[in-house]
Amino acid sequence: MEAFKKTSSVVAPLDRANVDTDAIIPKQFLKSIRRTGFGPYLFDEWRYLDRGEPGMDCSTRPLNPDLVLNQPCYRDARILLTRENFGCGSSREHAPWALVDYGFRVLIGPSFADIFYNNCFKNGLLPIVLDSAVVDRLFEEASDGYRLTVDLDAQTITTPSGDVVDFAIDASRKHRLLNGLDEIDLTLQHADDIRAYEKRRAQAAPWLFDG
Amino acid sequence: MVPKTLYDKLWDDHLVCYLADGSALLYIDRHLVHEVTSPQAFEGLRLARRQPWRRSANLAVADHNVPTTETDRKSGIADPISRLQVETLDINCAEFGITEFDMSDPRQGIVHVIGPEQGATLPGMTVVCGDSHTSTHGAFGALAFGIGTSEVEHVLATQCLVQKKSHNMLIRVDGEVDAGVTAKDIVLAIIGSIGTAGGSGYAIEFAGTAITAQSMEGRMTICNMAIEAGARAGLIGVDDVTIDYTEGRPFAPEGERWEQAVAAWKQLRSDDDAHFDKVVTLDAATIKPQVTWGTSPEMTAAVDQVVPDPADEPDPIKKAGMERALRYMGLRPGTAITDIAVDKVFIGSCTNSRIEDLRAAAQVVRGKSIADAVKLALVVPGSGLVKRQAEREGLDKIFIAAGFEWREPGCSMCLAMNADRLEEGERCASTSNRNFEGRQGYGSRTHLVSPAMAAAAAIAGRFVDVRSMQADAGGCR
Numbered sequence: 001m002e003a004f005k006k007t008s009s010v011v012a013p014l015d016r017a018n019v020d021t022d023a024i025i026p027k028q029f030l031k032s033i034r035r036t037g038f039g040p041y042l043f044d045e046w047r048y049l050d051r052g053e054p055g056m057d058c059s060t061r062p063l064n065p066d067l068v069l070n071q072p073c074y075r076d077a078r079i080l081l082t083r084e085n086f087g088c089g090s091s092r093e094h095a096p097w098a099l100v101d102y103g104f105r106v107l108i109g110p111s112f113a114d115i116f117y118n119n120c121f122k123n124g125l126l127p128i129v130l131d132s133a134v135v136d137r138l139f140e141e142a143s144d145g146y147r148l149t150v151d152l153d154a155q156t157i158t159t160p161s162g163d164v165v166d167f168a169i170d171a172s173r174k175h176r177l178l179n180g181l182d183e184i185d186l187t188l189q190h191a192d193d194i195r196a197y198e199k200r201r202a203q204a205a206p207w208l209f210d211g
Numbered sequence: 212m213v214p215k216t217l218y219d220k221l222w223d224d225h226l227v228c229y230l231a232d233g234s235a236l237l238y239i240d241r242h243l244v245h246e247v248t249s250p251q252a253f254e255g256l257r258l259a260r261r262q263p264w265r266r267s268a269n270l271a272v273a274d275h276n277v278p279t280t281e282t283d284r285k286s287g288i289a290d291p292i293s294r295l296q297v298e299t300l301d302i303n304c305a306e307f308g309i310t311e312f313d314m315s316d317p318r319q320g321i322v323h324v325i326g327p328e329q330g331a332t333l334p335g336m337t338v339v340c341g342d343s344h345t346s347t348h349g350a351f352g353a354l355a356f357g358i359g360t361s362e363v364e365h366v367l368a369t370q371c372l373v374q375k376k377s378h379n380m381l382i383r384v385d386g387e388v389d390a391g392v393t394a395k396d397i398v399l400a401i402i403g404s405i406g407t408a409g410g411s412g413y414a415i416e417f418a419g420t421a422i423t424a425q426s427m428e429g430r431m432t433i434c435n436m437a438i439e440a441g442a443r444a445g446l447i448g449v450d451d452v453t454i455d456y457t458e459g460r461p462f463a464p465e466g467e468r469w470e471q472a473v474a475a476w477k478q479l480r481s482d483d484d485a486h487f488d489k490v491v492t493l494d495a496a497t498i499k500p501q502v503t504w505g506t507s508p509e510m511t512a513a514v515d516q517v518v519p520d521p522a523d524e525p526d527p528i529k530k531a532g533m534e535r536a537l538r539y540m541g542l543r544p545g546t547a548i549t550d551i552a553v554d555k556v557f558i559g560s561c562t563n564s565r566i567e568d569l570r571a572a573a574q575v576v577r578g579k580s581i582a583d584a585v586k587l588a589l590v591v592p593g594s595g596l597v598k599r600q601a602e603r604e605g606l607d608k609i610f611i612a613a614g615f616e617w618r619e620p621g622c623s624m625c626l627a628m629n630a631d632r633l634e635e636g637e638r639c640a641s642t643s644n645r646n647f648e649g650r651q652g653y654g655s656r657t658h659l660v661s662p663a664m665a666a667a668a669a670i671a672g673r674f675v676d677v678r679s680m681q682a683d684a685g686g687c688r
């Protein structure tokens with residue numbers, strides 16, 4: 001996984017609550033057996049006026065001007081501002097893959113759905129939870145050219161006027177994100193603990209280990 | 212001893228160790244695998260030259276992409292991309308030595324149907340799958356939750372997951388539901404009441420007499436949709452219903468081992484004075500058959516109500532969400548739910564495709580025909596074995612005589628990854644679990660209902676209160 005670096009970028013305000021993973025990446029694109037290439041189909045049903053199918057050349061498709069990402073000033077946004085319960089629904093990791101492939105590095109919202117939130121960290125994507133009042137304020141301020149700087153190490157977001165907003169994040173997740181660490185390797189450092197557990201458990205609940 | 216909730220007990224039983232940051236390494240007893248969320252995980256193993264930690268803990272099946280017509284089943288999947296994904300699962304399972312029920316296996320079906328049916332899901336287990344509706348298996352007093360593909364790889368490689376403990380929530384539904392009110396209505400009413408984010412950060416235990424009165428099928432329906440309330444897991448304590456269901460299943464223990472297991476499973480309930488961080492209570496007697504009207508499962512109404520008016524919603528964000536949903540659904544505020552006509556009907560999905568669901572639908576359909584305006588009514592059994600059982604009982608004949616199509620098992624129109632889907636603007640009475648925009652096809656309009664309510668809508672061509680139909684039929688109550 002790529003290490004997370006300090007990000008300074010335009011903010012795309014997606015003013016919707018309960019954005020589900022079916023909306024983030026519709027199911028027809030889940031047929032891919034690869035991890036990459038989902039970016040052009042991010043928010044497919046909102047982003048284009050036609051119906052998307054895997055393998056389509058998206059550069060020639062009609063864009064829906066209503067979607068904020070289609071406005072030229074937000075084209076290079078690396079930060080997505082959103083509302084409550086972003087990423088709800090299906091557990092598909094294709095959702096963070098699509099967001100990352102598109103270019104997003106940071107999501108900011110008042111809450112994220114549980115599985116989606118976990119999936120972000122495994123893919124170098126930083127979901128930041130802020131108080132809804134702060135999110136409201138960012139939505140009010142976010143407009144053409146509004147840039148935020150997100151410093152994961154310092155756990156701060158800096159607004160164009162120089163205001164600094166702190167955010168909380170789990171220490172180990174931060175560590176892994178900053179260093180791009182492979183979680184499986186970290187867990188395998190506990191291989192002896194896992195074996196000891198299996199031994200214990202096989203005595204208490206042998207039927208679980210008959211297969 | 213400190214009294215514990217069921218969730219606490221399951222957590223403690225599976226704790227390998229705590230990590231430096233306070234998160235835990237949790238041991239996983241059962242890993243269910245399907246074709247959509249696993250290819251990248253197996254690829255990851257291959258690239259890192261890793262092997263599965265414990266092969267026998269895994270069970271794989273193709274369900275999301277498989278065709279459901281008999282001819283397509285025989286001739287293979289027409290869509291080359293879908294076919295590649297299913298074949299990739301076959302190849303991965305063969306290479307890594309994982310048991311798979313492939314497309315031609317009579318035991319094939321929706322992953323959350325076959326786990327319990329095979330006894331691969333047992334009380335007291337931790338069960339995970341790269342699918343959010345893994346919460347289904349919590350009906351067995353198992354800790355079951357959905358994971359992403361990176362976690363699928365993590366479980367394959369280590370048999371563990373790094374987890375933070377959730378909070379405990381208790382949802383009690385006491386009293387008796389009216390005849391014709393099912394587990395699906397109970398869980399939709401719960402989601403309508405606490406909202407789709409109401410369970411965020413919690414493991415929800417469902418309890419109360421209206422819950423324990425449910426069969427295992429009904430309990431699975433309820434836990435299945437715990438995820439739609441935002442909860443990581445849904446749980447129901449073990450009782451005789453659980454144990455009776457499990458006995459004799461192919462993967463269940465036998466003989467002395469069975470006795471030993473049952474003794475342990477009987478402990479799998481929350482202690483009487485266990486502490487819950489949040490408690491919600493519902494009165495079963497007030498729950499009526501539900502029909503969702505919007506694009507989120509929390510947008511639900513009782514069948515005798517009308518489509519709500521966004522103008523009455525004080526919260527501006529919610530209001531905007533309602534307006535958007537009504538626009539998408541092509542509905543006006545104030546329309547009676549029973550005035551909404553349907554184009555298609557889908558009975559299936561991991562929420563409602565078990566034998567009892569099919570029986571409930573067949574009972575409503577028996578001797579009747581689907582309305583002329585209904586273009587397609589599908590029954591898609593949850594597994595090959597459910598299908599066979601239904602055919603033994605003659606349910607297929609009832610459905611076919613009424614004009615339904617009787618299909619092969621799979622996810623089908625629940626998410627429309629195969630050929631079964633709605634066309635743009637089509638309205639469907641669906642027994643599945645998600646009414647999101649585009650879920651059942653581009654521009655599709657989904658109304659979530661119980662199997663009996665879906666069957667009733669197929670006959671009437673619009674939503675009707677199944678309780679009135681059953682009263683008409685006489686004796687069905």
Ligand code: SF4
Pocket residue numbers: 274275321322323342344560561562621622625626643644
């Ligand atoms: S039936 Fe629907 S919800 Fe269930 S596993 Fe299949 S696609 Fe997911």
